[in-house]
Amino acid sequence: MKTKSTKGFLQRNLSIIFFIAIVILIALLIPNPYYLGNFVIIGIFTIVVVGLCLLMGYTGQVSLGHAAFYGLGAYSSALLTAKVGFTPLLAMVIAAVITGIVAFLIGIATLRLKEHYLALATLGSGIIIYIFFNEQVNITGGPSGFSGIPYFSFGSWQFDTERSYYFLVWSFVLLAIIFARNIVSSRIGRALRAIHTSEIAATCMGIPAFQYKVQIFVISAIYASIAGSLYAHYITFMSPSPFGFQASVEFVLMAAIGGLASIWGPLFGVTAVLFLTEFLKTVVPEIMPSAGGEYEIIFFGLILVIVMIFMPEGLVGGIKDYFAKGKIKKLAIKVNQDLAEFPENDLPSDRNKGVQ
Amino acid sequence: MPLGNELLQYLLTGLTLGGIYALIALGFVTIYTVTGHINFTQGEFVMLGALTSISMIKLGLPMWLAITVAVAIVGIFGAAFERVVIYPARNSSVVTIIIITIGFSVAIRGVALLLWGTQSYPMQPFSSGPPINILGAIMNRQSIWVLLLSIVVVITLFIFFERTVMGKALKACAINRLAASLMGISPQKMSLFCFSLCASIGALAGIFITPITTATYDMGLMLGLKGFVAAVLGGLTNTTGAILGGFLLGILEAMGAGLISSGYKDAISFLILLLVLLNRPEGLLGKPERDRV
Numbered sequence: 001m002k003t004k005s006t007k008g009f010l011q012r013n014l015s016i017i018f019f020i021a022i023v024i025l026i027a028l029l030i031p032n033p034y035y036l037g038n039f040v041i042i043g044i045f046t047i048v049v050v051g052l053c054l055l056m057g058y059t060g061q062v063s064l065g066h067a068a069f070y071g072l073g074a075y076s077s078a079l080l081t082a083k084v085g086f087t088p089l090l091a092m093v094i095a096a097v098i099t100g101i102v103a104f105l106i107g108i109a110t111l112r113l114k115e116h117y118l119a120l121a122t123l124g125s126g127i128i129i130y131i132f133f134n135e136q137v138n139i140t141g142g143p144s145g146f147s148g149i150p151y152f153s154f155g156s157w158q159f160d161t162e163r164s165y166y167f168l169v170w171s172f173v174l175l176a177i178i179f180a181r182n183i184v185s186s187r188i189g190r191a192l193r194a195i196h197t198s199e200i201a202a203t204c205m206g207i208p209a210f211q212y213k214v215q216i217f218v219i220s221a222i223y224a225s226i227a228g229s230l231y232a233h234y235i236t237f238m239s240p241s242p243f244g245f246q247a248s249v250e251f252v253l254m255a256a257i258g259g260l261a262s263i264w265g266p267l268f269g270v271t272a273v274l275f276l277t278e279f280l281k282t283v284v285p286e287i288m289p290s291a292g293g294e295y296e297i298i299f300f301g302l303i304l305v306i307v308m309i310f311m312p313e314g315l316v317g318g319i320k321d322y323f324a325k326g327k328i329k330k331l332a333i334k335v336n337q338d339l340a341e342f343p344e345n346d347l348p349s350d351r352n353k354g355v356q
Numbered sequence: 357m358p359l360g361n362e363l364l365q366y367l368l369t370g371l372t373l374g375g376i377y378a379l380i381a382l383g384f385v386t387i388y389t390v391t392g393h394i395n396f397t398q399g400e401f402v403m404l405g406a407l408t409s410i411s412m413i414k415l416g417l418p419m420w421l422a423i424t425v426a427v428a429i430v431g432i433f434g435a436a437f438e439r440v441v442i443y444p445a446r447n448s449s450v451v452t453i454i455i456i457t458i459g460f461s462v463a464i465r466g467v468a469l470l471l472w473g474t475q476s477y478p479m480q481p482f483s484s485g486p487p488i489n490i491l492g493a494i495m496n497r498q499s500i501w502v503l504l505l506s507i508v509v510v511i512t513l514f515i516f517f518e519r520t521v522m523g524k525a526l527k528a529c530a531i532n533r534l535a536a537s538l539m540g541i542s543p544q545k546m547s548l549f550c551f552s553l554c555a556s557i558g559a560l561a562g563i564f565i566t567p568i569t570t571a572t573y574d575m576g577l578m579l580g581l582k583g584f585v586a587a588v589l590g591g592l593t594n595t596t597g598a599i600l601g602g603f604l605l606g607i608l609e610a611m612g613a614g615l616i617s618s619g620y621k622d623a624i625s626f627l628i629l630l631l632v633l634l635n636r637p638e639g640l641l642g643k644p645e646r647d648r649v
Contacts, residue, residue, distance in 0.1 A: 056451070062451055109634055110633070113633060116394050116450065116588070119394075121630060123581070123626075124585070124627075124630050127622060128630075131620060131622060132623070135617075135619045245581075249458055253455065253459065256451075295470050297462050297463070297466035298463050298467055299466075300463070300466070301459045301461070301462035304455070304459035305456050305459045305460050305463070308445065308456045309441070309444050309445045309456065312445075312449070
């Protein structure tokens with residue numbers, strides 16, 4: 001009895017165990033702190049993008065302003081620890097509450113809108129918050145920013161090396177993914193997917209669509225806020241530039257490249273995008289020696305366009321499709337054989353009539 | 357300066373800005389009504405127009421020829437963009453198309469950075485002379501050119517849509533794509549033409565504003581966003597609305613910058629947008645939409 005349930009637990013959590021193994025393996029295989037630093041950033045972005053996927057992929061609501069929530073988390077944590085003297089953990093919780101409240105207010109105002117309008121409303125909210133970071137010079141230090149943010153710590157346990165921070169961030173990634181997986185496979189997750197398919201149909205089935213949309217918006221903002229707090233204690237310096245419109249767009253791109261409606265997609269999307277950026281940064285200057293700026297964005301943009309044209313479901317969806325094609329062929333052959341066994345008049349003929 | 361004069365000054369500044377926003381908004385609205393896509397590359401057309409014309413002038417072409425060549429190049433570029441990027445993805449979801457156009461605009465910005473670098477390029481005003489004094493407020497001569505351009509473009513478009521076969525075909529596509537294709541109009545060709553047309557209008561807007569603001573490789577981002585805001589303010593499917601939205605946004609922005617704070621200028625325009633969206637999601641002139649189940 002006991003062995004059976006353990007086996008079931010292992011099967012259900014195979015991907016999680018695999019994930020933990022890879023995280024530890026990377027830490028063991030990469031002794032160079034600079035490269036580990038890249039993985040810290042990948043982890044932080046993954047947390048944001050997992051939250052964004054809950055909102056975009058599962059619920060079907062666009063947000064072009066998520067960098068602002070990421071920034072709110074980062075600034076709240078930074079200010080509370082550097083200027084008020086709170087412990088990082090307490091600051092992170094308060095930052096999440098502040099961001100949650102702001103997201104709630106923006107959510108109840110904007111989530112009645114659809115598609116382009118929602119995209120524009122979230123974009124507008126994001127830009128307004130970004131301008132506040134820039135203009136409230138006496139609080140945020142304005143465009144030149146401020147430093148002196150302490151490293152993350154639990155009591156006397158300080159995360160001041162790349163390696164310890166790597167493990168800290170990836171523990172948060174693990175929690176984020178498990179939490180998202182539980183939401184998606186629960187009653188709420190089914191309701192969210194129903195809203196994505198058709199909000200009106202979902203409402204008719206008794207799902208309080210608007211309430212769920214606001215809740216998931218707040219949850220995804222809190223994801224971004226926690227990632228922001230982790231970022232603040234990692235970089236230990238705050239300026240507004242990583243939280244602008246460009247960053248919001250990059251989050252959406254990472255989500256889209258990975259595959260919007262998947263829990264593991266964000267991990268692939270963020271890793272692919274950041275590796276690609278690093279790769280282009282080293283390769284482009286060699287191909288074009290005269291080039292010295294951020295020219296990798298050319299290829300970045302083009303690759304994004306190509307992925308979206310040929311793999312609208314993102315990398316995870318695209319790869320799944322590729323493997324599913326063979327299966328579908330086999331299935332189609334089987335269905336044809338099954339149908340051939342039935343006499344013609346047994347086929348349901350009123351399939352297209354619908355509800356009268 | 358007395359308050360009345362000050363307000364008049366902001367009004368004139370706002371009209372200039374508004375003229376540009378209106379032209380960009382027209383591009384958004386025309387493409388949206390004819391093809392159903394939101395084209396976030398619109399702002400990059402503005403930038404390409406401005407920088408290409410500056411390069412043409414540097415090559416030694418006279419100004420009028422440089423402008424014509426630049427507008428033609430951007431128009432062809434717009435058509436190529438439609439064929440290569442939009443056409444293969446035309447049946448994708450709204451979000452996918454938004455992401456594709458944003459991705460492509462990032463790539464264009466990168467190419468512009470490669471070709472023109474980060475410096476800002478000035479351009480000679482179209483007519484020289486001191487600024488004009490209107491009732492105590494001062495107006496650049498170039499601002500008058502911008503206003504003239506927006507009036508001319510609007511009138512030309514009006515005649516084009518109402519009096520020519522091509523324009524009527526476009527309008528038919530905007531009203532009902534399926535019915536139009538049953539009447540022998542090819543929505544694909546119309547989409548191609550429409551992108552080319554809107555790219556040219558964007559390029560013109562960019563060229564005319566450059567003597568006032570100078571041109572940089574990243575000017576398209578904010579201009580494109582403001583144009584989109586103006587289009588949504590006006591209702592997204594309504595040409596008159598887009599023009600009104602553009603001027604309204606320009607004037608409110610200039611007033612906000614002058615009377616409240618120039619740092620919060622962009623925040624003010626997005627705040628106005630949010631207020632309008634929350635109270636009238638269909639825009640100022642749009643008709644409310646009902647969902648069909």
